[in-house]
Amino acid sequence: MPEPLPSDLEQMIVSLREPVAVDGTVRERVLQAARRHGVPRPRALPGRWLVLAPALAALIALVFVLPTRHEATVPRLTPFVLTAPHAVRVAVVGDFNDWDPHATPLERLGADAWGVMVPLRPGRYRYSFVLDGSRWIADPAAPQSSDDDFGPRSSVLTILPRGT
């Protein structure tokens, strides 16, 4: 049995419930982009890439050590650490992983602490921790996002380019 609408706001709510036209071109635009992107693949490297892993590692090392003008885009390994003694699993979600609770799990670092290192390019990121797959919390050790208008609170992190 649905709860009755607040009578003094009923007129406003009825108006807001008016259907909104659905743009039929969105589907085709999304599909065109999806076709260009190809079939989604996991980020994990396929087996054949393992053969090239040493060369790939050397290339990454070069990118990290060479003081180039591309430093503004070089990813920096960023630690995410949380004290959560009662959690069974912990993940970090944010702008960098599409807020996917399965993408970046933290590992236990002892009885209470959890942690993970995430390569992030310089920029500003909002993020939260997800405890046991459902409880979203902000990072108690980081400032909260000032533009955090929606949903659970999130924290904000700014990665500066190397050398700054």
Added chain:
Amino acid sequence: MRNSDAAMVGHIARQSDRDSPREGLCHVTPTDSEVIARVLAGEVDAYGILVERYQRRFTRFATRLLGNHEDAEEALQDAFLRAYRALARYQDRQRFGPWFYRILVNRCRSMLVQRRRRGLLERDFSREPMSRVAHQPDGDPAWLLRHLPVDQREVFLLRYVEDMSFEDIAALTGVNVSALKMRVKRGLERLRRLQKERGYA
């Protein structure tokens, strides 16, 4: 039309293979996880099924939240693409709806912030004193809604416009029920004050 939409939105938070819609005897509607399996098997165009399904469910919500239909379409399109690119990494395929919702809401939030920074959006009325707000022109529902802080606006829309239960909203947003009820209570109080001061009560 509205009731059926609302009922479908109510399903999103708990959607699973078991309760996903299967309509009619001849036309079996694939569940979200079935569609995702087809996409990951190479049938990219099957993603259009999810686009249609969730665009229908969330267009009104995004439009009311952003106060602008064009922005809502842009946020939806962007959210669909982000979800598509991350599809293979998202393992809980029976809960595509709540996951997509979270991506969409984050896109809406970013869009509001970006527009405000670029000065394209009107002032953030929700942070202004009521006395000043009450002297602004117009009093239509969209205008009133813009004067709610966005976390209250989001829950107000899900509860009263999309007709979802607090339990479903909690599953969708990850915010607990008591916090949601508090947001709705504060939102209603602010709307009532606005209406009273503007003489719309």
